[in-house]
Amino acid sequence: MSKDGEKGDVAYDDVHQMRSMSIGDVVEMVDTTHGQFHRSFTPHQVHIISLGSNIGSGLFIGTGAALAAAGPGNMVIAYLLVCSCVWAVLQTLSEMTIAFPTSGNYIDYADRWVDPALAFGAGLAEWIGWTSIVAAEASFFNILIQFWAHDNFPKAASLTIFVVVTCVIFTMPNTVFAWFEYCTSLIKIVLFMLIILLSLAIVCGAGPKGYVHHGETWTEFPAFKNGFSGFARAALLATWAVGDQIFIGIMGGEAQNPRFSMGHATKLVPYRVIFVYMACVIFITLLIPSNNESLLGGSGITASPFVLAIELAGIPYVSSILNAGIMCGILAISAESIYLSSRILRTMSSQKLIPLWIAQVDRKGRPLRSLMITCLAAVVLTYINMSAGGIVALNWFVTITSASFFINWMIVAFTSWRFHKVLAAQNDTLFQGLYAWKSTLWPLAPVWLMTISTLLLICCIYEGAKPAGATGTTANNFFQYTIGIILIATLTAGYKLIMRTEWRDPKTADLITGRRKLTPEDIQQLDEYYRLPGWRRFLTYIKLW
Numbered sequence: 001m002s003k004d005g006e007k008g009d010v011a012y013d014d015v016h017q018m019r020s021m022s023i024g025d026v027v028e029m030v031d032t033t034h035g036q037f038h039r040s041f042t043p044h045q046v047h048i049i050s051l052g053s054n055i056g057s058g059l060f061i062g063t064g065a066a067l068a069a070a071g072p073g074n075m076v077i078a079y080l081l082v083c084s085c086v087w088a089v090l091q092t093l094s095e096m097t098i099a100f101p102t103s104g105n106y107i108d109y110a111d112r113w114v115d116p117a118l119a120f121g122a123g124l125a126e127w128i129g130w131t132s133i134v135a136a137e138a139s140f141f142n143i144l145i146q147f148w149a150h151d152n153f154p155k156a157a158s159l160t161i162f163v164v165v166t167c168v169i170f171t172m173p174n175t176v177f178a179w180f181e182y183c184t185s186l187i188k189i190v191l192f193m194l195i196i197l198l199s200l201a202i203v204c205g206a207g208p209k210g211y212v213h214h215g216e217t218w219t220e221f222p223a224f225k226n227g228f229s230g231f232a233r234a235a236l237l238a239t240w241a242v243g244d245q246i247f248i249g250i251m252g253g254e255a256q257n258p259r260f261s262m263g264h265a266t267k268l269v270p271y272r273v274i275f276v277y278m279a280c281v282i283f284i285t286l287l288i289p290s291n292n293e294s295l296l297g298g299s300g301i302t303a304s305p306f307v308l309a310i311e312l313a314g315i316p317y318v319s320s321i322l323n324a325g326i327m328c329g330i331l332a333i334s335a336e337s338i339y340l341s342s343r344i345l346r347t348m349s350s351q352k353l354i355p356l357w358i359a360q361v362d363r364k365g366r367p368l369r370s371l372m373i374t375c376l377a378a379v380v381l382t383y384i385n386m387s388a389g390g391i392v393a394l395n396w397f398v399t400i401t402s403a404s405f406f407i408n409w410m411i412v413a414f415t416s417w418r419f420h421k422v423l424a425a426q427n428d429t430l431f432q433g434l435y436a437w438k439s440t441l442w443p444l445a446p447v448w449l450m451t452i453s454t455l456l457l458i459c460c461i462y463e464g465a466k467p468a469g470a471t472g473t474t475a476n477n478f479f480q481y482t483i484g485i486i487l488i489a490t491l492t493a494g495y496k497l498i499m500r501t502e503w504r505d506p507k508t509a510d511l512i513t514g515r516r517k518l519t520p521e522d523i524q525q526l527d528e529y530y531r532l533p534g535w536r537r538f539l540t541y542i543k544l545w
Contacts (some may be wrong), residue, residue, distance in 0.1 A: 048189075049181045055188045055276060056333030057140035058241025060326045062398075063284050064295035064305040069468045070234035071225030072218050072285030078234035079281045080274075082242050085452050087270035089245050089409055091445035092416045094266040097249045098437045099430055101258035102514040105249040106412050107347050112510040113418045116353060116501040121492030122411045123348040126246060128484070129404030130337040130344070131374060135381035136240075136397040137334040138162045142385070144327050147307070148320070156386060163382055166334045167375045170342075173364045177339060184332035191325035192276055195306050198318065199283035207313030217289045225290055229468040232459035236402040236481075239456060242273060244405040247340050257522045260529065263437050268541050280306075287312075338374055345370035353495075396480055399460070403484030406456040413446035413453070418506070425506035435518060435526050460485060 066075050093106060102108045107126070111119035138159050145158040169180055198206075205212040224230065248269060252262035287309040288295065294308050304326060307319045346367040349359035358369050385393045420442070423430055431438045439445050464481030465473050479486075495501070504510075518526075529537065 049178075049185050055192060056241075056329045057137055057326070058237070058243075059277060059280055060306065060329065061140050061143065061304045062237050062241050063281060064288070064308070066234040066237040067284055067288060067290050067305065068292075068295040069226060069237075070230035071222045071290045073223035074225065074231040075234045075285060076278075076281055078231055079238045079242075079277055081452055081455070082235060082238035083270075083274045083277050085409060085449055086242060086245055086273045088445040088449035088452070089412055090248060090266045090269055091439045091442075092412055092449055093245070093249045094252075094262045095437055095439045095442075096416065096419055097252050098259050098262050099516070100514045101252060101255070101262075101516050102347075105246060105347075106408070106415060107344060108351065108514065109419065110411055110415050111351050111353075112513070113422050113504055113506075114415055115496070115503045116351070117492055117496035117499065118411060118415075119351060120348065120353045120495045121488055122408055123344050123353060124491055125404040125407050125411075125484075125488045126244075126344045127341050127348075127374070128487070129244070129401040129408075130341040131377050132381060132397040132401045132404075133240075133337040134166065134334050134378035135385065135393070136401065137330045137337070138382040139385055139393065139397070141327060141330050144304075144323050144330070147323055156383075159382055159385060162331070162334070163379050165331055166338060167379070169335055170338060170366065170371050170375070174366060177335065180335060181332060184328050184335075187325055188329045188332065191322065191329065192280075194325075195322070196279055196283070198310060198315075199280075199287065199306070202309055202313045202315075203283065203286055207310075207315045209312065209314035213286050215286065217285060217287070221290050226468040229463060229466050232463040233468040235456055235459045236399060236463065238277075239402040239405050240398045242277065244408050245269065246408065247336055250340055250343050257525055258516065259435060259437065259518060259522055260525055264540070271541075284309075338371070338378060341374040341378075342367050342370040345374060396483075399481050400484040400487075402456070403460055403482075404488065406453040406460075407485065407488055409449050409453040413450040416446040417443065418504075422504075422506045422509045422511065426509075426511060428511055430511075433518075434523065457485070 063075075066078070070078065096109050097105060100109065107119050107123045110122050141162045142155055142158040145153050169177055201207075202210055203213045226233070248265050249262070252258050252265065255261040284305045288305050292308065295305060304322065307322050307326075310319045310322065345354070346359050346361070346369075348354045349356055349370065358373065359367070360369050361367050381397070416439070422428075430436065460481050464478040467473075467477050467481075470477065529540075532540075
């Protein structure tokens with residue numbers, strides 16, 4: 001069972017199907033054809049970024065849209081189900097990532113153990129989803145600017161500030177990005193703790209205009225607003241907010257000690273996500289009625305539900321501090337999205353799923369060409385906000401991203417099953433090695449992940465056919481919710497037919513390339529960690545220094 005735990009270019013060599021290797025023979029084999037990524041993330045940086053990752057506009061603002069559409073009861077159930085998928089996806093993904101810490105992560109795994117067409121579909125879905133997030137975060141960034149400017153600041157100016165800050169960081173070495181994410185994660189952690197304390201105080205009646213909240217937002221308004229349509233809308237917003245957690249796997253693939261960092265993150269992140277999101281969701285449902293017009297989707301000036309609660313309580317100055325902190329969180333999520341999308345594109349290129357010239361990595365470990373393509377696409381999508389109307393464009397970006405996330409959860413779950421089948425077919429002793437890491441109670445995690453993902457697929461189709469709060473179905477609404485599914489499925493099937501790809505044979509599937517043997521330094525770090533008493537190991541999950 002599991003425990004926690006500048007190079008030049010060289011000529012390209014195709015990666016062929018290979019036999020399995022015994023643990024004693026395993027060495028880390030990487031493709032240095034078009035340059036090589038640097039292991040830029042220290043275990044401490046991975047720890048802090050894991051604490052703060054995926055805390056952005058989906059939590060700070062998007063929760064208001066979920067409450068407005070679904071009511072408190074639907075919202076709590078939807079977010080709880082989606083948060084449970086974080087445990088499932090990290091349990092499923094980590095045992096593959098720890099053994100094969102490649103930057104392409106599950107796209108590489110889908111290619112080598114399932115079918116190149118599935119890898120193409122997975123990469124396409126991930127790239128579309130995370131690139132769309134940049135545009136969605138830009139919409140929220142503008143919302144926060146307008147909160148201060150009272151709609152008097154030019155939208156084009158706020159979007160330009162956003163894209164410049166987001167993209168300029170990738171002109172610097174990877175270590176700068178690592179420290180940027182580290183610092184913004186610390187800000188988000190402090191911001192979250194401030195929000196929880198303030199929310200608790202306001203529930204108890206703090207503030208000049210405050211009063212004790214007794215759950216009247218549950219009893220005086222519909223708890224299950226709009227029925228299943230409301231639940232479906234909240235579930236899709238929750239999926240978009242929580243994220244698919246692939247970022248943790250990609251980051252783990254570039255960590256200095258993937259075994260320690262991923263093992264640690266796999267235990268830390270699910271508890272952190274469930275606690276952060278569920279605590280915030282419960283406070284929101286207690287503090288804000290679902291019919292408040294200032295929630296996203298209402299007719300008033302849109303605001304974060306937390307900022308709104310502070311304003312309603314009459315507490316001065318704090319709302320501006322929260323607004324500034326939320327802006328930092330949004331910029332961090334946007335940078336994460338560019339980082340992840342560029343790695344996905346580079347992996348697809350190195351696997352010959354798209355043109356090879358995109359795979360080039362420079363001497364500082366940056367995939368410049370995939371970064372440029374991703375930044376250009378993100379900028380174009382961001383400025384679509386100007387012509388399509390803010391809320392309309394935002395809704396499309398959110399639904400496309402949500403669809404890409406649960407489709408990729410399905411792919412991760414299926415790839416895990418094939419991974420175990422390949423190990424069994426080749427009698428591989430991967431899980432018998434020193435500090436080997438295996439998913440707890442496998443196949444519970446991939447089965448649960450597939451089950452909830454199927455429910456989310458039903459939600460997506462149902463919401464397209466019968467949207468929450470609408471009187472009927474329109475073609476525009478249906479395609480808004482299903483375009484992501486249609487696009488990914490069509491292009492994946494087309495790739496399969498055109499390229500005539502074949503399923504990998506478990507007996508010959510690749511269990512060598514990218515496989516990483518623990519180094520003496522890795523083993524020393526793990527030995528020192530497991531020599532600590534239990535309470536000291538627990539403290540490593542919550543420390544910020």
